[in-house]
Amino acid sequence: MASVTSSTPTGLVPWLLQRITGALLVIWIAAHFIFWHFDKASEGQLDFAMVSGTALTRGAGGYIWEMILAGLCVYHGLNGVRNIVYDYVVDKTKVSWLTPLLWIVGIAGFLLIGYHLAQFQVGH
């Protein structure tokens, strides 16, 4: 039987990535809650000073871990916005500008989070 692959966007990739990021977020957010809100919070006041001074946010591993969480949140949230718009707009060509715009917003947001988290590395 014929083998066909299409390069035209059909909604498949955003749909699939929404599920994958959703599943990963369950793991990452659970770990985030367990670590910060139960484990660390029991050690004292959970505030900016504590988060920035904790080994998790100051080591490279912790930085990568938190940045993965940030990436998942940004992608999942903005892809959700795209989905809602695509649900309501009948002529999808009218919103072809939306996906590039959301990518720009997403990358900018991700870099901003990365910049602020990196401040913890130098001991703020």
Next chain:
Amino acid sequence: MATVSVFRFDPELDERGYFDDFHVPDREGQTVLEALFHILEHEDGSIGFRYACRGAVCGSCAMHINGRYRLSCATQMADLGDKVVIRPLYHMPVIRDLVVDMDKFFEKYERLRPWLVNETPLGDKERLQSPEDRAKLDKLVDCILCACCQASCPFTQTDPEYIGPALLLKLDRFYSDSRDLATADRIEAGDTEHGVWRCHTAYNCIEVCPKDLNPTASIARLKGAAIRRQFTGRVE
């Protein structure tokens, strides 16, 4: 005696729809369709509704009855209590009273080529199919195109071009048929922004289907086929 509130709308006379109340005497075994006939014959001859087979086979008499999409010929008045509210199917333009315009629904249906595509010579017998392959179609061929599921889906409202649960189930009916050779086309027909990816798995369609069919499972099957095709090139 039941009070039956019927949605009324005549585009030539009315700016907006309203409800008329009628009183229908109880009768054992009376269906909602028969109650509408009672109204037509004894109270108001101008009331508009669709029907054909009266036996839950043709799908023409689907309506929104007491908060649920149902076939009026297969719904007993006795099961509905003293107050019955009947509206036309949602998400489709009302032509008059309980009659909706299904042109768009059938246009979309036709675009899916709802027939077996198989150009190979037939030979001197019908195309054979194993019992196992036929069993895959058991539920799928039961769809009567009543459009209850189509009207219940939130996304046929937000995107009127969305193929919708009824027609995606029909697409699956041909995709899953071992005799059909247009498998790649079937997958491609569902793999669009107005296709399977618009479904948010809200399950309304399964809830309302009078034939107990599962359009969501059909949509999931078509999604799986599209993902396999996209990443492995396999058309199956």
